[in-house]
Amino acid sequence: MAAAAAAFTCPTTIISTAAARIRSKSALSFALSNTLSLPIAKPFPFKTPNPLRIPNTSSKFSTKSSKTTSNSDLSLADNAGSGSPSASVAATSPQTLKSRLHSGETLYGLFLLSFSPTLAEIAGLAGYDFVVVDMEHGHGGIPDALSCLRSLAATRTPAILRLPESSPTWAKKALDLGPQGIMFPMIDNPKEAKKAVSYCRFPPAGIRGTAHTVVRASGYGIDEGYLGNYADELLIMCQVESEDGAKRAEEIATVNGVDCVQMGPLDLSASMGYLWDPGHKKVREMLRRAEKAVLGTTGKGGGGAFLAGFAMPHDPPEQMKSRGYHMVSGAVDVGLFRSAVVEDVRRFKTSLIDSSDDETDHDKDADEKYWSE
Numbered sequence: 001m002a003a004a005a006a007a008f009t010c011p012t013t014i015i016s017t018a019a020a021r022i023r024s025k026s027a028l029s030f031a032l033s034n035t036l037s038l039p040i041a042k043p044f045p046f047k048t049p050n051p052l053r054i055p056n057t058s059s060k061f062s063t064k065s066s067k068t069t070s071n072s073d074l075s076l077a078d079n080a081g082s083g084s085p086s087a088s089v090a091a092t093s094p095q096t097l098k099s100r101l102h103s104g105e106t107l108y109g110l111f112l113l114s115f116s117p118t119l120a121e122i123a124g125l126a127g128y129d130f131v132v133v134d135m136e137h138g139h140g141g142i143p144d145a146l147s148c149l150r151s152l153a154a155t156r157t158p159a160i161l162r163l164p165e166s167s168p169t170w171a172k173k174a175l176d177l178g179p180q181g182i183m184f185p186m187i188d189n190p191k192e193a194k195k196a197v198s199y200c201r202f203p204p205a206g207i208r209g210t211a212h213t214v215v216r217a218s219g220y221g222i223d224e225g226y227l228g229n230y231a232d233e234l235l236i237m238c239q240v241e242s243e244d245g246a247k248r249a250e251e252i253a254t255v256n257g258v259d260c261v262q263m264g265p266l267d268l269s270a271s272m273g274y275l276w277d278p279g280h281k282k283v284r285e286m287l288r289r290a291e292k293a294v295l296g297t298t299g300k301g302g303g304g305a306f307l308a309g310f311a312m313p314h315d316p317p318e319q320m321k322s323r324g325y326h327m328v329s330g331a332v333d334v335g336l337f338r339s340a341v342v343e344d345v346r347r348f349k350t351s352l353i354d355s356s357d358d359e360t361d362h363d364k365d366a367d368e369k370y371w372s373e
Contacts, residue, residue: 096233097130097158097180098259101306105129106321109160111310111332115140117151119333124155132160132329135174136185142173146216149177160237166192171199172209178217181235183262188245190255193238197257200236202227235259237308241267246286250293253305260327261294263287263309279314288323295324 100107107129112120115138123131133148135141140148145161152159160181161174174182184196198206212218218226236257240249241264253261265287269278272286297304308327311317317330 097160097235098233100129101235101260101326106325107327108317109327109329111162111329112148113138113332113334114337115144115148116333117147119337120148121151121155123333124152124157128157130158130160130181130327132162132181132183133179134162135170136162136164142177145174146177149179160235162239166196166199168199168207168209171196175200175208175234176211176215176217178215180233181237181260183237183239185239185264186241186245186267187238187252188240188242189248190251193252193255193258196238197236197255200234201231201257205231237262238305239264240290241265242271243268243286244271246290249290250297253294253297254303256303258305260306260308261290262327263290263307265310265312265315278312291323291325298326 095103097107109130109132110123110128111132111134112123113134115133120131120133131148131152133140133145135145138144149159158180160183161177161179162183163170163174163185166184166187171182171184182200184193184199187193187196199208200206202208202210202212212226213221217230237260238252238255238258239262240246240252245252246263246268249261252258265278265283268287269275269280269283272280272283274280274283277283291307291309294305294307298306306326307324309320309325309329311320311328311330317328320328
């Protein structure tokens with residue numbers, strides 16, 4: 001009887017439950033109909049405040065402003081302190097490498113050959129103004145470079161990609177990753193420089209293939225202003241690293257679209273027959289000639305190019321800055337690590353020798369003392 005009573009449900013209860021279900025279903029239908037009728041929200045502007053607050057560790061070469069970056073390398077603008085995101089974006093004026101150069105700064109950077117995202121992140125946090133991810137001499141390719149770009153973006157450090165060769169295919173794949181700069185190796189004349197620029201421009205200004213609606217450079221299509229800004233934000237660098245190129249440095253520097261001429265002292269010395277002596281007098285003379293040619297074009301009528309280069313043991317960064325260089329790469333990550341570990345091992349091995357000498361002297365003193373007694 002108890003089971004039967006428990007199984008029995010009053011008709012009034014059944015009716016109340018059904019009514020409740022109908023009301024619930026009606027409410028759900030109403031909510032869905034109103035939701036579907038709402039307009040689809042547009043993506044928030046890409047320059048949103050960055051919740052990751054990175055301490056300002058600007059380099060000793062950069063004296064005019066702290067580093068901030070643009071959409072081109074997907075580094076988000078820092079929050080200016082306003083409670084409103086739109087007010088923060090308006091109050092923040094992100095500076096690109098190009099704009100910092102035009103404002104008169106001298107920028108200090110590092111070459112990354114290891115393709116280590118960890119070392120890229122450390123370099124960014126250390127305060128370098130830029131990091132060149134080197135696909136010419138480093139072992140990595142596009143996927144490896146992407147990991148490094150993400151690490152650098154987390155520290156708001158602009159990335160420059162050096163290509164393995166000057167070609168439209170390599171340029172297209174590199175630019176789609178969204179670096180703030182691109183470096184073309186072995187540019188020997190203005191014709192090659194013009195081709196390099198064309199690889200960076202969408203038609204009709206150039207021949208760059210486009211997938212701007214889905215690639216990282218445009219925030220995968222979220223950055224609606226990408227097509228209007230990419231040419232202004234991208235730093236195009238042409239490397240002059242042969243005797244022929246050095247002799248035509250001025251012509252290369254004045255090609256429309258070339259923002260920076262990067263001198264290559266090692267390849268220059270090799271092309272002149274001094275592979276083992278990049279500090280040879282003749283190499284230095286040729287380098288100085290090219291430097292003066294590029295510097296003579298800088299800022300003339302809004303044209304010309306900035307001067308960039310590598311520091312060498314016989315030509316340290318400070319000397320390069322004093323000669324007018326606008327961008328100086330002072331080291332290579334692999335070289336820094338090599339020097340550190342070699343010194344670490346040397347120091348320990350030396351301590352073992354010193355310790356052994358001390359023990360020998362102690363034993364000798366003990367023997368002398370024993371026999372003297």
